[in-house]
Amino acid sequence: MDDVPTRTPVSLASRLILEGVHHSYGATNAADGIDLTIEPGEIVCLLGPSGCGKTTLLRLIAGIERPSAGRILLDRQVVAGPEAFVPPEKRQIGLVFQDYALFPHLSNLDNVAFGLKALTRAEALAEAGRALERMRLGRYAADYPHALSGGEQQRVALARALVTRPGILLMDEPFSGLDSRLRGSVRAETLDVVRDAGATCVIVTHDPEEAMRMGDRIALMRAGRLVQLGTPEMLYRSPCDLSAARFFCEINEVSGKVAGGRIHTPLGSFPAPALREGERAVAAIRPQGIEMRAPGSGIAGRVMEHRFLGELDMYEVAVQGIDRPLVVRRRATAGLAAGQNVGVHIDIAEVLVFAATGP
Template sequence: MARALAPRPGILLLDEPFSGLDRRLRDQVRAETLAVLRDARATCMIVTHDPEEAMRLSDRIALLRQGELVQLGTPEDLYRAPVDLGVARFFCELNEVRGRVVGGRVESALGEFAAAPHLPQGPVMVAVRPQGISFLPEGQGIPGRVRERRYLGELDLVEVEIADLERPMVARVRDAGDVRPGRTVGIAIDPAEVLVFASSGS
């Protein structure tokens, strides 16, 4: 890195620079590389297929699909306001449910949500991030049956089967409490973690 920065290049290109490292070493080297680049006030373009790496290292992200620029913006821009379903999928696992825009509202098996003004009447895809799902006592919220629960350390991953949905909903919560496979629960959806796209988005 020092050798590459010595001639003070106008721009530095790094192509998958951390892909061969194990996770712990990769995190350390990424942090050190970012510190060196900032100290040198160097402009750097990093090619990566790792969404977490892109968000941790960049001031701006250019997302390409088949060689075409799909979206350019800050990490928060691309995460919070993806231009299509494909961009949203790149940055996060999603629960995808078909819905329909009627009278400025999105109707779906998960309830109703606000529809963006640009969405026309008709079919849409409702995408819910796993962290946007929380659990309620049986009889409240959307009824579901717990299919599986896995402990991931800081988080619990819970799959819930809901009537009229082909696939179980996946939730990531800090503490699922007494939620266990086979139990009937209610779920609540945080509207801030819901994205809605025209059904042609992919």
Template sequence: MPTAAAEIRHDRPPRLAYERVSHSFTGLAAVDDVSLSVESGEILCLLGPSGCGKTTLLRIAAGIERQKAGRVVIDGEEVAGPNRMLPPEARGIGLVFQDYALFPHLTILDNVRFGLAGRPAGPATETAMRALERVRLAHYAKSYPHNLSGGEQQRVALARALAPEPRVLLLDEPFSGLDRRLRDQVRDDTLAVLRENGATAIVVTHDPEEAMRIGDRIALMRKGRLVQLGTPGALYRRPVDLKAARFFSEINELPARVVAGRVVCALGDLPAPASLAEGASAVVAVRPHDVRIAAAGGLPALVRRHRFLGEVDYLLVEIAGFDHPIEIRAPAGAGCAEGDTIRVEIAADACHIFKGEPA
């Protein structure tokens, strides 16, 4: 008689789907009618600020939380929903927590072997050692967590999650506790391991750069709802609204109005999108690196602040007729100083136009 876990295992990484999933705590919506799929072998990043529902979605897929409505489906079979509720251990899902959750009194080998409870001791040890070899930590098998760095502990947690050979791997802010230099290295190592294993994976993060570096696609969350889903390039270049544009990078926001089919702002005018009616207020959003210093033409701008940031120069400039200064990130060696007047320009295709926000 096959076990429940065996029923959802196939020869390829599975497709995981949330179908109209909602959940709440004490009456407050944590996840609100989310439908989302993670394709076979795909790495999907759940991105958004704290409290937007990312971790709750992860816990629902893992079976730690039971949603109030909707279904979680793996390869077409319901694992959580009104008709079926598989226990966590029967789902073939591995989970890596933000704090690693290692047992301080167990050796590194025993920490990894803990995820193989129920298997004979010999095969479990062999499997745990293979998992440690995958993350290049087999030489620490007899050590304890306190002997390892934060990055090494994170890799042990990854090895423990990989040891049972899960077909879906969930990682909850796995790099947030590491300093920046270590975070970059551990993130790259983790991504390499995920690619080598070919598992379907969901990674939770609040860092848009991290999401773009890791994810095949990104699901942007806000207040429990799915705001936008797509490739990193699509979300960055075509944000669905002003808040999405703000989330991915610093932007200059220029108030504008639609006049005769054009969006008119302090830096000129642009074709109005069909969604904006004549006379409507609008916001033109421009990223600092898309404001360029012009050799000729453009608009005059007074440099109020100049800072060298290594690969770029940061400029804060004032433009006549605009109430707020404009930020520019120009290639290093821009050749200007505070007090200089320069000329700036913006390519039309670098601008994002949104409906004006209420005052």
């Protein structure tokens, strides 16, 4: 094909609004009053541990499930609510599942052409062919999905989801079937294609790093609820509670008590302006926020273990007054080995303070 467009045709991106959305399976509240607005063209990742309700929310948006209360709007149209329910095929959505859900008995070209029901067969095949070309899969058009690698199958699934130019693209753990070496490149490619298409996009993932790479915003979920919504930086820097902090980064948790607006711990005192006087609290210290200098400065510590991990090595450092050694991540320091005494210094910018009785 000579006249292959290099960019994916632009969709008319939809605004998605969820208002007080509830859904339960028996006694399990899989969606427990979700309010969320996603702007046209925005990529939002639904992030959270297994069973928190991410897939249920995606299925509600798609129209595969119907909410027991609340409303879902696409642009100004109510697609789910007490007064209306629009079935999935009428919602102008594109879906990409974890297992790609390609039809094994159809060629890659026919898989992509499948949703183009409004076109003649010849038009649908031509359009599907262009979509495969854009994904650099044109040479596999006549082949069957099983002959492709996982990454290529994922791209066929993405071509199929985008060929109808949906206003909103919904992806459920789209990269989890790929091995870790392939995942990074397929992720980056997918992000380019989705941005080019301009579609609003909701991606379900349980991987915080993936959410930070892909999402304009991240919606952090727990037990059917939305616990925090914001940019990746906002969620990483200012997690709403200790559980959210733990979810984003390995942390050292050091207990202490609040006095004079600060938490006092064996590692020193840190500002705790939002906490009550006398309250038990936890200082969460990121491993990269701990520095080891010559003994005699800072807090006395001893290196218990050193593991070479490439760019940043991991050290475990015992400090008096703390039950477990601190996990420290630093560039490998020549000669710093297990058994050595060090002076521990904490970078206050890497310390978050939370009430001890978090969820």
